[in-house]
Every structure is written in structure tokens, then in C-alpha cells.
Amino acid sequence: MHDFLRTFFDLDEILAVLPTLLTEGLRNTLLIAGLAIALGVVAGVLLAMLLLSRRRLVRLPARLYVDVFRGLPAIVTVSLVGLGLPAAGIRPFGREPLGYAVLAIALVSAAYSAEIFRAGIQSVPRGQLHAARSLGMPYLTAMRVVVVPQGVRNVLPALAGQFIIDIKESALVYLLGLGLGQRELYFIAEERQAATYNSSALVAAGACYLLLTIPLTYAVNRLDRRMREGRRAPVSVASPAKVAA
Template identity: 35%
Template sequence: MKRSTRQRLTRLTLYAVLLAVAVVVGSLVDWGRMQANFFSLEGLGPNLTMLVVTGVRNTLFYTFIAFVGGLALAFVLALMRLSPIAVYRWLATAYIEFFRGLPSLIVILAMAFGVPIAFGWTPPGGQVGAGLLGLVLVAGAYMAETLRAGIQAVPKGQAEAARSLGMSPGWTMASIVMPQALRIVVPPLTNEFVLLIKDTALLFVIGLAASQRELTTMARDLLTSGPTAGTATSLTLAAILYLAITLPLTRLVAWMESKQNRSR
């Protein structure tokens, strides 16, 4: 048997197995019950309106705040990690390893409840501010390593050439190294933005007012109240909305990475 024929038969067999599995799974699903519990059309419009107007709006707002704050912190940490002063390198490394090793949920709870109890200080913005501060602290640790890798990926000869022209180290970093590093790290930073979109769901543990609730908390509340109470339709809608936000971003990341690979 020719190799091409053998490969064709193998592919056909795999397709047949996949089709058989799909048929078996489809025959076992109670489609009526599935539709009634996960895709109920009763009250779909009001549910979708509440999820979009409050949930999606707050989710994107919280993500933007956490990303900008984390990126600003990451710049400082990345420069400390690359500092010629050993103490700065040790402090930045300790911070990054500490917050990368902790679950985001623990950090959020610590900022919302632990810090006020221990020090009598509440972060600005109340519970929401405390939760966002927790996300900023964790995101900053991850993005700092991304920025550090981007800075180190810029050829050292460019910084040396700038220094030979009389540019100061700070101006060399700001005008020569950092712009190139940012172009390199845009795809992983976009991935971090996508992760933050999903991490905002962790804010539900600190208790949010009705107008402050993000997408996951809104969907959870609609499980017990609202037009589709008693069904999981709100969770299905929330999942669809999350995908509508994150899938274009992940495709953008893939496109940027392929463009970078071609340019190299």
C-alpha cells in the first residue's frame, strides 16, 4: 500500500471515530432539558441588557485600571531587576517571586480584609479599590518579567552606540531601548490583558454593590433572581460575552506574533 493511501485511510478512520463519538454524545444529551436550563429564551432580553450594561462595562473598566496600574508598577520593577545596584535587584526579584507565587484570590482578600485589620488602613475606593489593588500587585509582578525580557532582547550595541554619542543612561533607556522593547512585548502584554479580564471575576469574594458587579457576579446573581432565575442561562450568556471580548484579543495576539516572526 502506498504511503499516501495509508495516510488517507488513517485520516478517514480518525474522522469516522470523531463522528461516532459525536453521535454517541449527542444521543445521550437531553436536548430539551439542556435548552430549558442553559438556553432559556424567556427573559433573555432583560438578562442580556443587565449583563452588558453593568457586567461587561464594569469588567472592562476594572481590567483597564488593573492593567494600567500593573504596567506602571512593572516598569519600575523591570528597571530595578536590571539595575547595577544589587539591593534593587534583590528587592525586585523578591517582590516578583512573592506575588507570582501567590494566588490572585489570596492577594485580593489580603488587600480587602487583611490589610485593614492589620494596619487600620483601607485602600482608596473601598472594597473595589482594595480588590483592584490586589490585581495590580499580581499583574505588575508578571508584566515586570515580560518587560525585563523585552529590554534584554534589544541588542546591546544600540545602547552602547547611544552612549557613545553622549546620551545619558536614562535617556538612552527611554528613547532607544524602551520603544523597541515595547514592540517586542506587545503580544505577551495583550495576553496579560486577556488574563486580567477573567481575573476580575475574583472580585466577587469581596462583596460588591449592585452597580459595581462585574460580569461573573452579575451572572451568579441572576441564577437566583431575575427573568431566568432557577436556570443557568445567565451563565451561558456570561460565557458568550467573555468569549466575545477575549477571542478577538487572542486572535490579535496570534496575528502580532506571526507578524513579528515574519519580520525576523
């Protein structure tokens, strides 16, 4: 039992690595995940619109993208983007791995977000689109102003759940060898564990991830309950006077 506690819950190790985790690691994890989420949402909406097109030539590239990036393990995508592109001479971010890290997570996030947005848009009654078109709105304007906002509202819980996944998948960018000042939570903890052969740093990093994901999980569950309760039709209760009448 003593060896177990010393390996996973060594207080000295946790206190030694915690300041770096909370300053550098947490900051960069939120930066990578936040930028990836923003890019993923924008690309996901555009892909969802393409997936809903009636033209096969428009739908096909979007469907191919979504199927490929949903089918590949995220670690493969991170490796292909962060290691493969620079090796092939494609360096949109120069030699800075942080940009490739954000791009890799965003590509995966966009594929999943596209399916979420597609489902949300399709859940909006077609009459909404027809009513907007009857008022003279062009198709794209009607989708942007009327249909898409309602569709996004319908899938907010699922979308928030995808954000939690993006935060956890940001740990995979350690493969890219982030430099000092760019390291995220897992990278810092893994370096410490490799140097000390003690897993307490990984436990500390795990606690930091839980501080991010558990509140978000409860917020998603609460949002889901509120939205489901809001969709329930109000029950009309007759007053005693009316019943007596």
C-alpha cells in the first residue's frame, strides 16, 4: 500500500509539478482546445450546410471529409497533421507546433460538429424554411436567419459534449513535441513522470482535466434537462369553478 501511495499520490511530487500545470499547462490546454472548438464550430456549420445540399457533387466532398475524420483515430490525425505536413514541406505555421496542434484537433472537431449541426438543422420543421422563402428570403438567407439558429439550439447539449471531448483530445498533441511555454497539461506531466518514474504528476494532470470536464459535464446535463422540459407541452388544469359548472 505504501508503494502504491508513493507512486500515485506523492505529495512532494504533486506540489512540485502543480505550479507548472496550473500556469503553463492549463493555459495552453485551454488555448488549444478553445481555438480548435471555435474553428470546429465554424467549419462544422459549413460542412453541415454542404451535407444538406440536394446536389450530389456538393454533398460528396463534405461526406467524404466527415467519414474520413470521424473514422480515423484522433491520434492518427494529430500525427499526420503535426508531423506529416512539415515533413512534406507544407508549413503554414512555420516550425511552431502549436498551430499544427490546433489545426489537428479542429479538423476532428469539425467532422463531429458537422453531423451534430446536420441533425439539428434537419430537426427544424420544413415549414419554417418554406415560410421564410414565402416572405422573399433567398435560400441561404433563410437558412442563416431562420433555420440554422433553431437547429443549433436543438443540439446545444450534444455540441457542449463535443467540446468536452475536444478538451480531452488536446492531450494528444504531446506527440508534436511542444516547446517550453507551449506545453499542455499531459505533456508537462509525462515529462515529469519520465524523469522521476513516479506517476503522481499524471494524477495531478488528471485532476486538472477533471476540474475542466466535470463542471462542463454537469452544465451539459442541466442544459439538456432544461431544454427537454421546455419542449413539454404545458398541461392545462381546469379551475374548480369550471369543473363545477
